[in-house]
Amino acid sequence: MCTSSSASSTIWAPHLHRIHVILHPHCWPTTDLRGLPTLRFRFASRPARTFLALSEKHNHTATNCHGPQLPSPSIGCRPRRGPHARLIDGKAIADTIRSEIAAEVAAMKQQYGLTPGLAVVLVGSRKDSETYVRSKKKACAEVGFDSYGTDLPADVSEEELLKVVESYNADPRVHGILVQLPLPKHISEKRILDAISIDKDVDGFHPLNIGSLAMRGRDPLFVPCTPKGCIELLERMKVPISGRRACVIGRSNIVGMPAALLLQRRDATVTMVHSKTPDAQRICSEADIVIAACGVAEMVTGDWIKPGAVVIDVGINAKDDPTAKKGYRLVGDVEFAGAAAKASLITPVPGGVGPMTIAMLLQNTLEGARRAAKGESAGKH
Ligand SMILES: Nc1nc2c(c(=O)[nH]1)N[C@@H](CN(C=O)c1ccc(C(=O)N[C@@H](CCC(=O)O)C(=O)O)cc1)CN2
């Protein structure tokens, strides 16, 4: 039950505690997707403001959902008319995780006198890779990690790059090694990734780590950052995974394949679809959870989405837009407005999965440092 006036409102919470609130002009009583009373806030907090900005950017009226959580979201709920998905604010969630990491780094320094260290190797001068590497080093500094960087020219030999990796493998100050991808064509990505010590493989791309991820009864030392971030978003949003149908669109080594393995480990029933799947749309439209990582701008439209599904969009694509300052804007692999009209929760692009990738990299590096502090090491490549 929920009564309201312009100035105050009484709400009966599900557990029957009565809550009396003075209504802010941007706060109003409503019901959640299951018909239970709740409040909607606008401008309530920084995450809420971030959220509002995102909503406006996406021409969308969803409500903020970071912070204290409502009961589990409405997977499989009755469809409603018009856009109604709540946004998953990956930027705010990543900020929270980064604060948690900063606190743990301070404690680790005190307890063990150890500072986590990340080595970042960049080959060539792709603008996007330079930006990501810069962001990673900045993120390290912000949480109190040391970072070490090696920038190599695009025509560096595979042998030279291997030497750099080997030197970081042997460096006790370094707990995580990352070689920014993609590498130039003349370098074997496989050979380089295989050379990173699995104890320092904070990208989780080493075949021994991926192999362990795929096997029941084994645990990888590290899980790849982007798919790990997708699962973290689902978990922090209290989305139930066990027993749900999930569809992963795309089968790349760094996102689609490990995302499917992670969902399966949490007892979802997972279908992977890809460019050769004839009925990808039908399969996707039966899924409670969709992870889109196909690398095709706005391929996943509203008619791919089951009403009430949770949609995680991994794509980052530049789309021409003469009205934008840069002449383009970023869009995901999901056509946002159409999907938001069907979904219960959805990530925006930018500000969804992307910021989680770097937060998960920090988490993995911290874990590597913690193992080093405790003398735990697999001790092999
Ligand atoms: N060694 C690796 N290489 C690459 C990885 C990786 O995990 N390890 N992933 C991607 C790039 N990447 C990190 O390296 C990455 C991509 C996107 C973002 C991000 O925050 N995106 C923003 C938008 C940024 C923009 O404005 O362009 C967002 O989605 O909000 C962070 C990291 C390939 N290479």
Ligand SMILES: [Mg+2]
């Ligand atoms: Mg994103």
